[in-house]
Amino acid sequence: MTDMDNTRERASAMIPDLRDKIERNLKKVKDNIADACARSHRDPDEVQLIAVTKTVDTNVIRAILEFGHAHVGESRVQEMVQRNAMIKEAIQRRIALPGSAPENRPVAPIWHMIGHLQRNKVRQLLPIVKYIHSVDSLRLAEEINTTAARLGLNDKVNIFLQVNTSQERQKYGLAVGAVAAMAEQVETLPNVRIAGLMTMAPLTEDKDVCRFCFARLREIFEELRGEKICGPGFRHLSMGMSQDYEVAVEEGATMVRVGSALFENRDQ
Ligand SMILES: *Cc1c(COP(=O)(O)O)cnc(C)c1O
Numbered sequence: 001m002t003d004m005d006n007t008r009e010r011a012s013a014m015i016p017d018l019r020d021k022i023e024r025n026l027k028k029v030k031d032n033i034a035d036a037c038a039r040s041h042r043d044p045d046e047v048q049l050i051a052v053t054k055t056v057d058t059n060v061i062r063a064i065l066e067f068g069h070a071h072v073g074e075s076r077v078q079e080m081v082q083r084n085a086m087i088k089e090a091i092q093r094r095i096a097l098p099g100s101a102p103e104n105r106p107v108a109p110i111w112h113m114i115g116h117l118q119r120n121k122v123r124q125l126l127p128i129v130k131y132i133h134s135v136d137s138l139r140l141a142e143e144i145n146t147t148a149a150r151l152g153l154n155d156k157v158n159i160f161l162q163v164n165t166s167q168e169r170q171k172y173g174l175a176v177g178a179v180a181a182m183a184e185q186v187e188t189l190p191n192v193r194i195a196g197l198m199t200m201a202p203l204t205e206d207k208d209v210c211r212f213c214f215a216r217l218r219e220i221f222e223e224l225r226g227e228k229i230c231g232p233g234f235r236h237l238s239m240g241m242s243q244d245y246e247v248a249v250e251e252g253a254t255m256v257r258v259g260s261a262l263f264e265n266r267d268q
Contacts, residue, residue, distance in 0.1 A: 144189075
């Protein structure tokens, strides 16, 4: 038996327990989102949970698709492409997961690219991705635009401008002061649609720091809307991860990107 087979066996053996745990975590995170919505007088239907699957086995992604949860996020193109192919094949050939009931038909994945994106990966990404959260340069937006034309995609590509609201030096994302000018230029590209803005708060337990970043993103969003720089598709705030998604929802997030709170063993 190869190492690969070994890994597969172990992953399969894990599944029934894992399935229960993920179902519990999914419910817990959704309840927390609903509570945050109630606190801030928002409609929970306005907030899309994206399950960030970058650290888990493909079987785990299939398990959450079987729960009817379609929105999944990856930070690397290669992984997304491979996993998408494996999942699609399993769905097509009706290969059931061990421990899954026959009526558990998985939904098709809706992929979100959330990690830093290199221009030479765009071509592989575009045919499968629904939202790209991490656009932070005009050159990248232009590459997406020309590649979309070359591939003859039916719809515009939904992109987010990533903003470095915490102004940490090492972080990706546009400087706060550069967002409006960038949005104006990207809006001239016929094959992309700016769906919204995205940010990452610093890794910290300090909720006020996170809140500041999210409030800042929301301000920029309102400014751009006020100046009518972007079209009607401009309506999303992608912000909040496991450490801070509740704060993000209170500050107006319409998409939260949650990984470890769904997939790691821990009490929340
Ligand atoms: C990994 C990642 C997440 C999810 O992080 P967790 O702390 O596991 O919830 C969200 N957004 C981005 C951009 C990521 O890379």
